[in-house]
Amino acid sequence: MKTVRLFKPSVGKEEIDAIQEVFDISWLGLGEKVAAFEKAWSEYLGCKESVGLNSGTAALHLALASYKFARGKKVLVPALTFVSTAAAPLYCGLDPIFVDVNPDTLQIDPRDLAIKYTPDCVAIMVVHFGGHPAPMPEIMEFARKKELKVIEDCAHTQGGRLHGIPLGLWGDIGCFSFEEKKGMTTGDGGMACSNKSENLELLKPMRWVGIDKDTWKRSQAYTQAGLQDRHWYYEIAELGYKYNMNNLAAAIGLAQLKKLPQFNASKRNAISRYLHNLSKVPGFRPLLPYSLDEHASYWLFGIKTQKRDALIQYLKTNGIATGVHYTPLTMQPLFQNHAESTPQATKVYDEILTLPLHPELTDEEIDYVCAKIQQFGML
C-alpha cells in the first residue's frame, strides 16, 4: 500500500559533505561552524545577533531565564502549543497562565490576553502557531503598555513575516527550533535571535555552563606563545546550562539554510494544491487562514472537521499519516493546577487535523490524500 509521511526532513549529499568537513577539522563541539551558522542565520533573518543552542526548548528556557524574574511571577502562554512553550516558565520557577486562542486563526487571542493579565505577569510567550503570524501589533501594544517582555516561539516558522517584519524580531527574543520535523533541521538544535545584542548577552555564558569565554576561541591561544599568558583562565559569574549547539549540528544547519527558501516555497505550493483540491469537498474548512505570500513559512497544513476521529481512521487504513496539533495544555495532567479556562482551545481541539506536509511531498501524494478525503465524504 502507498504510504504518505506526515513530516520528513529533507537532507542529502550537501549535509553529508558538511559533516565530513567537521570530521576533517576534528572539532565536533562548540566551535567555528556554530559561529558561522549564527552569522548566516542572522543574515537570513535580518537580525543583529543569534545564539546557537541544542534545541528550541533550550532557546525558550534561556530567553526567559536571562531576565531573572522573581520566582512565582506569571507568564502568559497560549493554550494551544507544544509543551516546551509552557515548560520554559516552569523551569524558571514562574507560573504559566494559559490564554485562549482565536478559533479561526488558532493564534493567541489578544482579548483573552487582556482578561488573563494580572500585575504579577512579567512576560508573554507568543507562538506563531502552524507558521501563521500571531497578531503581533496588538500583542506588542499591550505588552509595551504593561511592560511585559515578549518572547516569540518561532518553532513553526523560519522566515515568515508580518507587515514586512520577520517573525522572531517583533518581540524581545525570537526562539527557533531545528528539530528534525521542523521547517529545517540540524538533527536537534535551536537559535535565539534579537536585534538588540544586549538581549542575548547573558545567553552566551548561560548556554556554556556559565563560562564567559568559548573554549574553541581559547584553544587557539593554547599554542600561540606570548599572545596570552593565562589562556586557560575563565570566569563563572552565571549559573549556566549545557545548551550549546555543536559543530556537527551547525554544519548541517549551514547546508539546510541554503535550501530553506526552496523548502518554504515547496510547502507553499503544496498548501495551494491542497486548498485547490479540497475546495471541492463539501464542508471543507482549512486549519489556518493560509496567506501564501512570497515570505510565508508554514509548518502545518490541516483541516477542521467534526468527523476528525473517523477521518483519521479512514486515512490510516489508506496509509496516510495524520496528527493532532495539539491537545490544549490546559487539558494535560502536568498543568492541572494551572487550568485557566480556555474554552475556544478545548472546543477547536476536537476538530483539528494535521495532514502530511514537508518539502519532498509530491503532487501525486497530495492528490492521493485529497482523493481519499473526497471519498470519505462530507467533512
Ligand SMILES: *Cc1c(COP(=O)(O)O)cnc(C)c1O
Ligand atoms: C518543536 C517545538 C518547540 C521545541 O523545539 P525543540 O527544538 O524540539 O526543543 C517549542 N515550541 C513549539 C511550538 C514547537 O513546536
